[in-house]
Amino acid sequence: MNQAHRDLLVELGTEELPPKGLRRLMESFASQVIAGLDQAELSHADHRCFATPRRLAVLVRGVALQQPTRQIERKGPAWSVAYDAAGQPTQAALGFARSCGVEIEQLCRLETTKGVWLGYRGTEPGRTAAELLPEIIVQALARLPIAKRMRWGDSPAEFVRPVHWLILMLGEEVIPATLLDTVSGNFSRGHRIHHPQPIALREPLEYSDRLHEEGCVIADFEARRERILAQVTHCAEALGAQALWDDALLDEVTALVEWPVALAGTFDETFLRVPPEALISSMQGHQKYFPLRSKADTGLLARFITVANLKSQDPAQVIAGNERVIRPRLADAAFFWDQDRRRPLAERIPQLKHVLFQKQLGSLYDKSARIGALGRHFAADFGVTGDQIERVAWLSKTDLLTEMVGEFPELQGVMGRYYAAHDGEEEAIALALDEGYRPRFAGDPIAASPLGQLLAVAERADTLIGIFALGKTPTGAKDPFALRRAALGLLRTCIEGQRSIDLEALFRLAAELMPAEVDAARQIQPVLQFCLDRLRGLYLERNYPGELFEAVRTLTQQKHLIVDPWDFHRRVMACAEFIQLPEATSLAASNKRIHNILRHAGADDQPFSPVDPEHLEHPEERRLYEAVNALAGEIESQVNAGEYTAALRHLAILREPIDRFFDTVLVMADEPSVRINRLALLACVSQLFLSVADVGWLPTGE
Incomplete structure (x- = not known):
């Protein structure tokens, strides 16, 4: 490597770091170090980041040993x-x-527009990387996303966990520094059990391999994660099963071990009478185990896989220890299951009066009543009965009072479905109790049943209006009531469920149902705008141009149309197909031109008299008039039927007559009757395009 560059290694050795935040800490530390190098103008090549329960590290290739020399000019x-x-x-x-720092003869004459000055031009050598790196690392550590820092011993240093060692190497040299009350060196440490002795590094590039080969530590987070997944998958296949896992669980297990070894254990089959979701929550949430189900997907097996942090000489003892630990956890779940079923959910409804939702918004009992009234009003739109939605609304919060949900909050709704089925509730009602919480997170499917969809919409509408009325709206990155998620869930349910509903009417009724002392009526428009902003973000996230959303939103504002998410979505999708047509660019540009002409003529928002065919003097304006008349009826029928894509495809026929009209006809003719007639014709064309969206917003390629 060039003598002016060296590889940089920074490693911070600590007590066990918080597992749920380890990946974020690792990525943030690396990005902050790189940002510091860039800000200091120390050039570098690529980098790798590392993290284990006891370390954060970053390796940066080819770091410049010195800042570049800078040209300086000073005015005297x-x-x-x-x-x-x-x-x-x-x-x-x-x-x-x-x-x-120079003689007078080394100064120069500087001439500017404001006069002549005595000046100095020279060069300033850059500072060395060895000088700059300690402060860069200090700043990187200070900017890490750590909610609460701790102290240890009598040291004033603060970090997420006590620090025990520090590596700061540039090439083969150790950069002298004391960070977080720890002196830098070139000694790392291996696995607590397999290799507790220090490992002396000769140069940064051997870091990962030496830790792996000598220290029994897989420092690379992604490599360790892949190894765990491979071991778990292999272990499950050997048992003729498949492991249940998600990214969050896999990341957390990866953050708990340095030398992973997957082992399979068993538990008493009698526990399988408990709903599988409860067993899975217990195994994954409490023990970080991977549950197993049959390959034929016939149900959960009485087996699990745990990932140990060492290679034991007696694996059977490790397995037996884990089996002893999981037994009381599963026994608790079984006890909750048996106890909760002794009382029907309906008997718990009065208890909701004693559970506060929000101080000014009342109890969960009050909220359930509001959801039921709101749902009843829109029941026909979802094809359900008012009695069904009211029953679901009253039962929807009762499982929060059960022992099982008290222990496993993530099972709210899920356990409601099981308990309702046990109580003999209607199947659709039991299913809706679970589905009403969907979508629970980004990418989660919406409720599949109409009753579940209505519950999801009504519950979120009540929450949005209520929390907005209390003035607790999201600010910046803070959204303690998950209102953004609630709005997206409401919108996705309407769109993906293909349910037409007037959002403003929904929020108006939700506001009317709020307690009298809460001024909720003023929040209807803010909540509506909040939802539209979320809808715009949803389309951008799905890589649709922002102009498609604006084309439809502008139309709804101009024509005072109701905001119906499903109708809105169909219009956006029609525009998305329309812009793929070869005629789209020309028609969008023509639409803008028509709008500008009408606006400059002061006629863009005024109704015109019908076009008078007798005043159509030019062949091309007659041809355009005939084309518009021929299409108007069919397009109106298609728009009324919600066939927006077909309507826009028919409008593409107007490209040629519009282009020829503008090429040959002077709109602003001297004769007033001719001019007004031509403006009326353009207004007819504009109204045709505005039947679906404001086409002038669409991308034109200009």
Whole structure:
């Protein structure tokens, strides 16, 4: 490698770091170090980041040993002040020379638009990386996303966990520094059990391999994660099963071990009478185990896989220990299951009066009543009965009072479905109790049943209006009531469930149902706008141009249309197909031109008299008039039927007559009757396009 560059290694050795935040800490530490190098103008090549329960590290290839030399220019006193009448330098000039560290002869004349000055031009050597790196690392550590820092011993240093060692190497050299009360060196440490001794590094590039080969530590987070997944998958296949896992569980297990070894254990089959979701939550949430189910997907097996942090000489003892630990956890779940079923959910409804939702919004009982009334009003739109949605609304919060959900909050709704089925509730009602919480997170499917969809919409509408009325709206990155998620869930349910509903009417009724002392009516428009902003973000996230959303939103504002997410979505999708047509660019540009002409004529928002065929003097304006008349009826029928894509495809027929009209016809003719007639014709064309969206917003390729 070039002598002016060296590889950089920074490793911070600590007590066990928080597992759920380890990946984020690792990525943030690396990005902050790189940002510090860039800000200091220390060039570098690529980098790798590392993290285990006891370390954060970053390796940066080819870091410059010194900042580049900089050209500097300093302006001193005015030339007239720098020299006296005899041409001798004054004290001002001599003082300026001393401040620059040069003789007076090395100064120069600087001429600017504001005058002539005494100046200095020279070079300033860059600082060395060894000088700059300690402060870069200090700043990187200070900017890590750590909610609460701790102290240890009598040291004033603060970090997420006590620090025990520090590596700061540039090439083969250790950069002297004391960070977080720890002196830098070139010694790392291996696995607590397999290799507790220090490992002396000769140069940064051997870091990962030496830890792996000598220290029994897989420092690379992604490599360790892949190894765990491979071991778990292999172990499951050997048992003729498949492991249940998600990214969050896999990341957390990866953050708990340095030398992973997957082992399979068993538990008593009698526990399989408990709903599988409860067993899975217990195994994954409490023990970080991977549950197993049959390959034929016939149900959960009485087996699990755990990932140990060492290679034991007696694996059977490790397995037996884990089996002893999981037994009381599963026994608790079984006890909750048996106890909860002794009382039907309906008997718990009065207890909701004693559970506060929000101080000014009442109890969960009050919220359930509001959801039921709101749902009843829109029941026909979802094809369910008012009695069904009211029953679901009253039962929807009752499982929060069960022992199982008290222990496993993530099972709310899921356990409601099981308990309702046990109580003999209607199947659709039991299913809706679970589905009403969907989508629970980004990418989660919406409720599949109409009753579940209505519950999801009504519950979120009540929450949005209520929390907005309390003035607790999201700010920046803070959204403690998950209102953004609630709005997206409501919108996705309407769109993906293909349910037409007037959002403003929904929020108006939700506001009317709020307690009298809460001024919720003022929040209808803010909540509606909040939802539209979320809808715009949803389309951008799915890589649709922002102009498609604006084309439809502008139309709804211009024509005062109701905001119906499903109708809105169909219009956006129609525009998305329309812009793929070869005629789209020309028609969008023509639409903008028509709008501008009508606006400059002061006629863009005024109704015109019908076009008078007798005043159509030019062949091309007659041809356009005939084309518009021929399409108008069919397009109106398609728009009324919600067939927006077909309507826009028919409008593409107008491209040629519109282009020829503008090529040959003077709209602003001298004769008033002719001019007004042509403006009326353009207004007809504009209204045709506005039947689906404001086409002038669509991308034109200009």
